[in-house]
Amino acid sequence: MVLAAIALASSSAYLTRYCISIANTTIEAELGLTPSDMGLVFTAFNVGYLFFQVPGGALGNRFGTRVSMPLLSTLWSLFTVWSSLVFSFIPLIASRIAFGCAQAGLVPNSAKVISDWLPLSRRGFGSATIGAAMSVGSVITFGLTAKLLEHLDWRTVFQLYSLVGIAWAGGYYWFARSRPSEHGWVNDAELSLIAGGTVDAAADRRATGEKSGLTWARLKVMTRSLSMWGICVQSFFRAAGYIILVTWFPAFLEKGFGVTREEAGLLSMAPTAGVIVGTMAGGFIVDWLLRLTGSKWISRSGVAMTALGLCSLVTLSASWTRSPYQLVAAVAVGAVFSGGGNPAAWAATMDVAGTLTAEVMGIMNMAGTLGGLITPTVLGYMIENIERTNGDWNTVIYLSAGIYLAGSLSWLAVDPNVTVDRTQAAA
Numbered sequence: 001m002v003l004a005a006i007a008l009a010s011s012s013a014y015l016t017r018y019c020i021s022i023a024n025t026t027i028e029a030e031l032g033l034t035p036s037d038m039g040l041v042f043t044a045f046n047v048g049y050l051f052f053q054v055p056g057g058a059l060g061n062r063f064g065t066r067v068s069m070p071l072l073s074t075l076w077s078l079f080t081v082w083s084s085l086v087f088s089f090i091p092l093i094a095s096r097i098a099f100g101c102a103q104a105g106l107v108p109n110s111a112k113v114i115s116d117w118l119p120l121s122r123r124g125f126g127s128a129t130i131g132a133a134m135s136v137g138s139v140i141t142f143g144l145t146a147k148l149l150e151h152l153d154w155r156t157v158f159q160l161y162s163l164v165g166i167a168w169a170g171g172y173y174w175f176a177r178s179r180p181s182e183h184g185w186v187n188d189a190e191l192s193l194i195a196g197g198t199v200d201a202a203a204d205r206r207a208t209g210e211k212s213g214l215t216w217a218r219l220k221v222m223t224r225s226l227s228m229w230g231i232c233v234q235s236f237f238r239a240a241g242y243i244i245l246v247t248w249f250p251a252f253l254e255k256g257f258g259v260t261r262e263e264a265g266l267l268s269m270a271p272t273a274g275v276i277v278g279t280m281a282g283g284f285i286v287d288w289l290l291r292l293t294g295s296k297w298i299s300r301s302g303v304a305m306t307a308l309g310l311c312s313l314v315t316l317s318a319s320w321t322r323s324p325y326q327l328v329a330a331v332a333v334g335a336v337f338s339g340g341g342n343p344a345a346w347a348a349t350m351d352v353a354g355t356l357t358a359e360v361m362g363i364m365n366m367a368g369t370l371g372g373l374i375t376p377t378v379l380g381y382m383i384e385n386i387e388r389t390n391g392d393w394n395t396v397i398y399l400s401a402g403i404y405l406a407g408s409l410s411w412l413a414v415d416p417n418v419t420v421d422r423t424q425a426a427a
Contacts (some may be wrong), residue, residue, distance in 0.1 A: 015161050020083070040093065040380065046372040049103060068109050070173040108357075112361070131342040135279065232363065233413070236371040279339035281336075282340035304341040308411070
């Protein structure tokens with residue numbers, strides 16, 4: 001039930017995060033912006049999202065996820081309302097930066113909930129559930145927003161979506177607790193099952209006399225960890241590939257293939273639906289391979305490398321298509337493989353993190369945010385140049401395929417068996 005509640009938070013977060021993608025051309029026309037301006041608007045979210053990853057995760061460690069998750073959900077909902085009230089470029093940029101700051105804590109806090117509430121043998125399924133829920137939010141956002149914008153102003157749509165996050169915050173604070181031992185519905189058998197696959201971080205630190213959270217010594221260990229660098233690099237490229245689907249893809253279909261705004265929104269549901277299918281399948285594969293082989297490397301690094309490599313090949317094939325429907329079909333199949341690598345990435349990050357799940361997950365997601373920060377701006381200028389010069393729209397496809405290939409190769413550096421949470425590891 002806790003996992004379902006966190007999954008719902010992820011869906012509601014993406015509802016407010018990507019409604020702007022479908023309203024892209026509408027906002028562009030109403031505020032007198034250019035494609036490069038909208039690229040900067042997309043990037044603005046990632047600026048706030050980048051710098052508040054670790055602070056957002058630290059909130060969960062300091063106050064518990066029962067407090068941090070509802071607080072963050074309320075804030076990002078209020079900042080969505082702020083975005084709906086702007087009438088010029090600079091205030092829109094400011095509201096998106098603030099929105100990104102609030103949503104930055106979602107992934108590290110969600111990972112902390114998984115680490116605290118699920119045993120090691122079920123982390124693949126837990127990670128898949130959260131990852132799939134995010135894409136469910138994207139699918140719903142694309143389809144629902146495309147329909148609603150035919151009847152409502154984009155500002156009203158943003159305000160309606162913000163109510164979902166506020167309602168979730170109240171419900172989660174009432175229902176949830178930060179750790180299983182604090183919840184009256186959790187029995188001794190469940191506590192034993194969870195403890196059998198995870199580390200009680202607080203008790204372990206008391207026994208060894210270690211300080212909690214990040215320290216300079218642990219940060220030094222992380223900077224010397226090849227696995228940590230590999231996790232961050234794969235996150236950069238994986239996020240860069242995904243951000244293309246959820247920011248510029250609807251406008252790409254409108255501008256490159258002449259489809260309507262509503263049709264672009266509906267077609268854009270297919271790739272994100274593919275991510276959902278791949279993510280859930282990847283979760284089962286990760287857990288199954290761990291039970292079958294006992295190897296974290298095979299079930300984490302091997303799965304992620306293979307999935308992103310296949311995604312690159314299938315995405316490249318989209319450049320050979322001649323209609324928007326063929327292109328969307330190819331991109332959707334590639335997205336299935338892309339999604340298949342998501343649970344492996346989350347599970348590997350939690351493995352490498354040891355007892356520092358929220359902090360390391362925040363650092364990993366910061367690296368991903370860099371990919372999300374750079375890509376929308378680059379695409380904005382690229383699309384503007386293609387429109388101006390009547391250039392080749394396949395350039396966008398080539399960029400996407402190259403991004404996924406680089407992400408696949410980066411997994412060669414990741415060893416999920418080595419953790420970075422011990423200062424003694426420096427020795």
